[in-house]
Amino acid sequence: MMIYNFAAGPAVLPQEVLRKAQKEFLNYANSGMSVMELTHRGKLFSEIITHAEETLRELMNIPDHYKILFLQGGASTQFTMVPLNLALEKKAYYTISGLFGQKAYEEAVKLSKKLDLEPIILSESKGDHFTKIAQFDKCQVDPEAAYVHLTMNNTIEGSSIYELPETNGVPIVGDMSSNILAVKYDINKFGLVYAGAQKNIGPAGVTIVIVREDLLPHQEMLSSMLDYQLLIKNHSLYNTPPTFGIYMAGLVFDWVKSLGGVDEMEKLNREKAVLLYDYLDSTTFYQTPIKNKAERSICNIPFTTSDESLDQLFVKQADESGLKNLKGHRSVGGMRASIYNAFPRDGVVELVRFMKKFEKEH
Amino acid sequence: MMIYNFAAGPAVLPQEVLRKAQKEFLNYANSGMSVMELTHRGKLFSEIITHAEETLRELMNIPDHYKILFLQGGASTQFTMVPLNLALEKKAYYTISGLFGQKAYEEAVKLSKKLDLEPIILSESKGDHFTKIAQFDKCQVDPEAAYVHLTMNNTIEGSSIYELPETNGVPIVGDMSSNILAVKYDINKFGLVYAGAQKNIGPAGVTIVIVREDLLPHQEMLSSMLDYQLLIKNHSLYNTPPTFGIYMAGLVFDWVKSLGGVDEMEKLNREKAVLLYDYLDSTTFYQTPIKNKAERSICNIPFTTSDESLDQLFVKQADESGLKNLKGHRSVGGMRASIYNAFPRDGVVELVRFMKKFEKEH
Numbered sequence: 001m002m003i004y005n006f007a008a009g010p011a012v013l014p015q016e017v018l019r020k021a022q023k024e025f026l027n028y029a030n031s032g033m034s035v036m037e038l039t040h041r042g043k044l045f046s047e048i049i050t051h052a053e054e055t056l057r058e059l060m061n062i063p064d065h066y067k068i069l070f071l072q073g074g075a076s077t078q079f080t081m082v083p084l085n086l087a088l089e090k091k092a093y094y095t096i097s098g099l100f101g102q103k104a105y106e107e108a109v110k111l112s113k114k115l116d117l118e119p120i121i122l123s124e125s126k127g128d129h130f131t132k133i134a135q136f137d138k139c140q141v142d143p144e145a146a147y148v149h150l151t152m153n154n155t156i157e158g159s160s161i162y163e164l165p166e167t168n169g170v171p172i173v174g175d176m177s178s179n180i181l182a183v184k185y186d187i188n189k190f191g192l193v194y195a196g197a198q199k200n201i202g203p204a205g206v207t208i209v210i211v212r213e214d215l216l217p218h219q220e221m222l223s224s225m226l227d228y229q230l231l232i233k234n235h236s237l238y239n240t241p242p243t244f245g246i247y248m249a250g251l252v253f254d255w256v257k258s259l260g261g262v263d264e265m266e267k268l269n270r271e272k273a274v275l276l277y278d279y280l281d282s283t284t285f286y287q288t289p290i291k292n293k294a295e296r297s298i299c300n301i302p303f304t305t306s307d308e309s310l311d312q313l314f315v316k317q318a319d320e321s322g323l324k325n326l327k328g329h330r331s332v333g334g335m336r337a338s339i340y341n342a343f344p345r346d347g348v349v350e351l352v353r354f355m356k357k358f359e360k361e362h
Numbered sequence: 363m364m365i366y367n368f369a370a371g372p373a374v375l376p377q378e379v380l381r382k383a384q385k386e387f388l389n390y391a392n393s394g395m396s397v398m399e400l401t402h403r404g405k406l407f408s409e410i411i412t413h414a415e416e417t418l419r420e421l422m423n424i425p426d427h428y429k430i431l432f433l434q435g436g437a438s439t440q441f442t443m444v445p446l447n448l449a450l451e452k453k454a455y456y457t458i459s460g461l462f463g464q465k466a467y468e469e470a471v472k473l474s475k476k477l478d479l480e481p482i483i484l485s486e487s488k489g490d491h492f493t494k495i496a497q498f499d500k501c502q503v504d505p506e507a508a509y510v511h512l513t514m515n516n517t518i519e520g521s522s523i524y525e526l527p528e529t530n531g532v533p534i535v536g537d538m539s540s541n542i543l544a545v546k547y548d549i550n551k552f553g554l555v556y557a558g559a560q561k562n563i564g565p566a567g568v569t570i571v572i573v574r575e576d577l578l579p580h581q582e583m584l585s586s587m588l589d590y591q592l593l594i595k596n597h598s599l600y601n602t603p604p605t606f607g608i609y610m611a612g613l614v615f616d617w618v619k620s621l622g623g624v625d626e627m628e629k630l631n632r633e634k635a636v637l638l639y640d641y642l643d644s645t646t647f648y649q650t651p652i653k654n655k656a657e658r659s660i661c662n663i664p665f666t667t668s669d670e671s672l673d674q675l676f677v678k679q680a681d682e683s684g685l686k687n688l689k690g691h692r693s694v695g696g697m698r699a700s701i702y703n704a705f706p707r708d709g710v711v712e713l714v715r716f717m718k719k720f721e722k723e724h
């Protein structure tokens with residue numbers, strides 16, 4: 001049976017990438033060693049991380065004054081590192097259109113209890129159960145603020161920001177965890193971008209940070225592992241980095257490049273998403289929570305039937321048909337199809353076929 | 363040519379483990395998915411992490427009131443997390459017998475600039491260029507202190523603590539990064555143990571923390587990703603963990619168990635180390651910095667000739683003979699043989715053979 005993995009992350013990886021990694025798993029570049037066994041201070045790993053960085057820079061058109069970091073700890077650690085590095089003695093705005101945006105804000109609030117920074121909710125759509133992107137007017141933004149934090153794609157709720165809002169000259173910090181390399185953005189409009197790798201980049205355990213270096217103030221007393229400047233100075237090698245994950249990320253970057261880059265990925269992703277949304281819009285048997293089509297995620301598509309027990313049956317029968325991990329997040333319920341870059345179009349076709357059959361039977 | 367990898371970490375992994383991981387790389391447990399593609403909330407990964415935890419508990423005889431965490435960020439992140447979680451409003455003692463112990467202390471000092479905690483150097487051997495373990499008397503220890511921090515094995519300097527010092531009832535925090543599972547310790551004598559995985563456990567990107575839960579005070583405002591209690595409550599799944607690294611660690615734990623456990627590993631490691639030390643003690647051509655035999659590391663063995671340019675030649679010619687990554691840390695110079703659990707005895711035999719040949723030629 002063909003397996004399609006709709007998991008929200010860790011998620012499906014490109015087969016070519018997995019096959020290449022498997023093939024050289026015991027003997028990388030004729031070294032007699034696995035990538036996992038390479039010292040991070042040696043020539044071979046140095047080439048791996050440099051290549052990964054350069055390819056990412058090319059894919060996202062990242063100018064030289066933005067630095068790229070390969071870190072650990074996931075986006076959740078960035079919820080702390082971002083305000084700690086950027087917002088001391090400043091205001092930091094958050095627009096909250098989903099649970100992860102809310103968590104980002106809450107971590108800034110925690111820091112503000114002991115340090116001098118002021119997290120402010122600029123807008124939120126919690127009252128609408130996060131079924132839309134929270135809007136704001138740039139007049140609300142103090143131009144002296146550190147940043148406006150946006151979650152670019154709400155993994156759980158299925159909404160996404162495609163047009164960046166006006167922020168009165170204040171840098172945007174973007175959590176791109178679930179749509180980096182899947183949707184094209186102009187990096188020049190961001191002060192900082194971060195993303196966990198486990199959706200569109202590679203295995204869990206690598207976090208990408210892209211930051212405009214001039215935004216980083218000098219802070220001597222920051223904990224080393226939380227200090228962007230120190231980590232930049234050491235080219236992501238202040239301590240031992242997650243070497244194998246970075247290697248896998250580099251292979252995925254090569255794969256994206258070979259397919260035509262981010263423009264092409266977005267095109268393919270839109271085609272996949274349209275297949276599913278068109279069907280969802282054509283039936284009343286299923287509902288999808290994000291009504292504004294311009295705000296719909298092309299990476300994570302939640303939907304429900306009108307009956308919880310029917311949702312459970314759907315997930316169970318889909319699983320038995322090889323359509324795996326379609327259960328929605330507990331806060332939204334129902335189903336969620338996560339169809340990142342590496343998720344094949346055929347899987348979406350299969351899902352729609354299954355949904356039609358299920359509709360007919362119930 | 364046979365390759366022997368003497369890297370200090372990331373380091374050599376057991377061939378059986380690598381082969382098994384390679385074999386099931388594309389299709390784990392007949393799931394049609396790679397371990398890297400498994401959702402961390404699913405049954406398959408849940409079994410992987412539970413098995414890894416249980417096997418580690420068994421290998422190290424860890425009682426139930428100690429909790430085990432699989433984290434990210436390396437030991438360097440623990441340098442911050444340990445004082446942040448344990449030492450607020452308290453004294454925290456550090457004995458410093460190497461560069462990593464010094465870094466651990468320095469991170470506590472950084473925190474103390476903004477938070478109420480008091481890091482104290484209990485003893486240090488910097489004046490002796492870290493060629494011995496710094497000693498102290500238990501009378502120096504305030505029984506109300508949070509902990510006494512010890513680096514169990516000084517990876518760079520090649521010294522190790524085998525007999526735990528008396529601490530006046532204050533819990534020991536042990537950085538076991540370079541000798542966990544390689545040397546047997548009584549976990550009951552520790553309040554907390556931490557270790558980066560990339561030496562004796564698995565690929566870089568996983569950090570093990572073992573902590574006596576009753577030592578953790580309730581701190582509501584700690585950043586989530588730095589909060590042991592929150593991470594324990596979520597069984598290392600507060601956010602997405604480094605899933606593939608945890609899987610590899612579990613395989614290594616199985617391998618250690620299959621060989622007879624930590625007792626047997628220590629026995630084998632001592633045999634390997636004796637091969638090298640016996641030769642080092644029998645010649646004046648090479649020197650090893652740790653003179654006190656009871657303090658010599660069985661994991662990391664630094665040595666030099668009496669001439670820097672000869673050292674460079676040694677490293678170069680050894681490399682050409684398949685003896686890789688023997689260059690010592692820049693702070694010590696010369697050579698260093700890291701011979702962790704997975705490093706084969708034959709490699710040490712080869713190294714000694716090469717050393718004898720090199721001695722004869724120079």
